[in-house]
Amino acid sequence: MMFAAAALALLVAVALALVRAVLGPTVFDRVLAGNTIGTLAMMLMAVLGFLTGRPEFLDLAIVYGLLNVIGTIAVLKYFRQGSLGAASDDAPNAGLRE
Amino acid sequence: MILDALSWLCLTAGGFFSVVGALGLVRLPEFFTRMHGASVTDTLGAGLILLGLVLQAGFTLVAVKLLFLGIFIFFASPAATHALIKAALARGEKPLLAREDASSKR
Numbered sequence: 001m002m003f004a005a006a007a008l009a010l011l012v013a014v015a016l017a018l019v020r021a022v023l024g025p026t027v028f029d030r031v032l033a034g035n036t037i038g039t040l041a042m043m044l045m046a047v048l049g050f051l052t053g054r055p056e057f058l059d060l061a062i063v064y065g066l067l068n069v070i071g072t073i074a075v076l077k078y079f080r081q082g083s084l085g086a087a088s089d090d091a092p093n094a095g096l097r098e
Numbered sequence: 099m100i101l102d103a104l105s106w107l108c109l110t111a112g113g114f115f116s117v118v119g120a121l122g123l124v125r126l127p128e129f130f131t132r133m134h135g136a137s138v139t140d141t142l143g144a145g146l147i148l149l150g151l152v153l154q155a156g157f158t159l160v161a162v163k164l165l166f167l168g169i170f171i172f173f174a175s176p177a178a179t180h181a182l183i184k185a186a187l188a189r190g191e192k193p194l195l196a197r198e199d200a201s202s203k204r
Contacts, residue, residue, distance in 0.1 A: 002102075002105060002106045002109050002110070002150070003109070005109065005110060005113060006109040006110070006112065006113045006147055006150070008113070009110075009112075009113025009114065009116055009117050010113060010116055010147075012117050012120070013113075013116040013117045013119070013120035013139065013143070014120070015120075016117070016120035016121055016123060016124050017120045017123055017124075017139075019124050020120075020123045020124050020132070023124075026129055026186075026191065028129055028182060028185065028186045028189075028191065029129055029132060031182060032123070032129070032132060032133060032136055032182060033123060033136075035136070035178055035182070036119070036120065036123060036136045036139055036140070039139060039140050039144055039171065039175065040116060040120075040139065042144075042167065042171070043112075043116070043143070043144055043147050043148075046147070046148070046151055046164065046167065047109075047147065047151070050151055050154060050155075055155070055160040055163075058160060058163040058164065058167065059163070061167060062163065062166060062167055062170065065167065065170055065171065065174065066170070068174075069174040069175075069177065069178050072178045072181070072182070073177075073178060073181050076181050076182060076185045077185075079185060079189070080184075080185040080188050080189060
């Protein structure tokens with residue numbers, strides 16, 4: 001019962017974050033909403049594992065979290081520089097490249 | 099019995115803070131304040147839900163996995179937030195207060 005309540009709350013939170021991801025005026029709002037949905041999905045997986053009596057879901061939650069943060073940072077690097085291969089602004093010799 | 103009650107408390111409080119953070123994500127006026135709402139979900143919401151689950155798991159491998167999940171969120175969420183803010187500032191997003199200052203000086 002308590003797991004069902006927590007899962008319900010997490011689903012409501014995912015729905016609200018989804019509203020922001022659809023409405024978000026800037027692309028960073030959408031990325032932020034996606035990151036939040038990822039965190040909520042990790043929690044939802046953990047809670048669902050307990051709800052159905054299969055705590056093996058925690059392994060999936062850990063892998064999903066790792067992929068989530070890598071995906072967020074990759075998308076951000078793309079939106080900041082326009083390509084995934086560009087050197088970052090604060091690299092030691094960033095200004096030296098043509 | 100006491101553990102069940104504590105677990106109830108942590109899980110409902112975690113769900114509450116998750117919803118509040120997501121509500122802030124929808125209701126707050128602009129990007130940098132929305133990030134404040136999202137951080138509530140990432141810290142207090144996730145932390146309390148994980149604590150409630152750990153109380154249900156007891157001293158098992160499941161609790162260790164939950165602990166790893168918590169440590170991972172503890173380190174990864176600020177890193178992602180930092181990258182997000184740096185990217186937004188680099189692309190010319192201005193915080194709301196900076197915009198108001200600039201307009202009131204004129």
